[in-house]
Amino acid sequence: MGLKVLIITYYWPPAGGPGVQRWLKFVKYLPEFGIEPVVYIPENPTYPLIDNGLLEEVRADVTVLKQKITEPYAWASAFSRSSTKKISSGIIPNKKKQSLLQKLMLWVRGNLFIPDARVLWVRPSVQYLEKYSKEHDIEVIITTGPPHSLHLIGKKLKEKLSVKWLADFRDPWTTIGYHKELKLSAYAASKHKSLEKEVLNAADAIVVTSPTTKKEFEALTARPVTVITNGYDVEKTEKQPLDEKFTIAHIGSFLSERNPKILWEVLSELVKENESFRNSFELKLIGAVSQEVLASVKQHGLEPYQNLVGYLPHKEAVAHQRKSQVLLLIEIDSADTRCIIPGKLFEYMVSERPILAIGPDKADFADILKSTNTGIFVTYTEKDRLRNAIIDYFDKYTGQTLTSHGIGLQQYSRKNLTEQLAVLLKKLPDTNR
DSSP, rough: OOOOEEEEEETTTTTTTGGGGHHHHHHHHGGTTTTTEEEEEESSSOOSSSSSSGGGOTTTTTTTEEEEOOHHHHHHHOOHHHHHOOOOOOOOOOOOOHHHHHHHHHHHHTTTTSOOOOGHHHHHHHHHHHHHHHHTTOEEOOOOOOTTHHHHHHHHHHHHHSSSEEEEEEEESSSSGGGGGGOOOOHHHHHHHHHHHHHHHHHSSEEESSHHHHHHHHTTOSSEEOOOOOOOOOOOOOOOOOOEEEEEESSSSOGGGGGOOHHHHHHHEEEEEOOHHHEEEEEEEEEBOOOOHHHHHHHOOOOGEEEEOOOOHHHHHHHHHSSEEEEEEESSSSGGGGGGOOOOOHHHHHTTTEEEEEEEOOOOOHHHHHHHHHHHHHOOOOOOOHHHHHHHHHHHTTTTOOOOOOOGGGGGBBHHHHHHHHHHHOOOOEEEO
């Protein structure tokens, strides 16, 4: 029997969206590297997105523990199911357009539930997992956030048990883009910072998904910080015929703060100027899209070219990645988001479709695009470069030569990334000794 590891995660099938993929795939491959995973999840979670198809990807031999969770989002949905679903999935309305209820919900979320709305799960989880860990000889505990309250479970178990603890950060904590939108009081902001520092200095090791987050955390702790990015898995999807239209497709949540007005301006100009482009172009939006983004699309006269598909199960989303002409990747224009490497980037890269990416200056994912030769990255100030990139893609589309020739992609396969994780787990220092 290999190293026995307890993984504490909030997101697990049937949860949909990117948050579930990372540890679903790690659990899939860990046994191949001599590690026995046990997964702990909430019994009655409030998931904003559901994808029952992901249940098929859960290993039949993995032990999955479940305990009830008290969900404030479940209470809030009694007042506004729509607002609750959007806020819990990260779609925060524009400040100027927030209703009184939405403002109240954000204030409560940021100030009464620290570090997040799942904090009420900490105490019962510690009680249950302390007993389970002793009875089943758990050697390593892994917590993954967000929600970052799960790291508090790891911290308390570390204090009570003779175990090693690895804290995995899929996103940063206090520097994540939406953190500033939570209407934090001075006390709440200070408490978030304090808890973040406590976790970073109590864990035996820390894993992050980007070089920028690694640098940020290394300024807060002497504990080892390792970058293990998200990645792609081998998907059993039939080869897709390409869309006949010149489709520019965005797949995933399209948040208000990611609204790329520079793109809408360029597309609007091209539609007006170029009849061939106008007759061929389609903007394909798959996933949750904020009202602010839809309003901007309409304002720029692009609504007639919009195909609003909505949320799709993961397998169907992958199929669209492989049949769309160009894949659109957008990140918020902020120094705080330079560290964000969207999980869908890696699936985009192996779709053999070119990527058009817009993001902040010095974004970590820009380096990945360049090194793998999988797309073009522009900042929010490079309108001419963006225009030229779209024209170049369109010319290749009309000449039937539009494709992507990625290089060095194997390093981002889920199996290779899991091997890196396994090596790290087997070499974890024990700071209790």
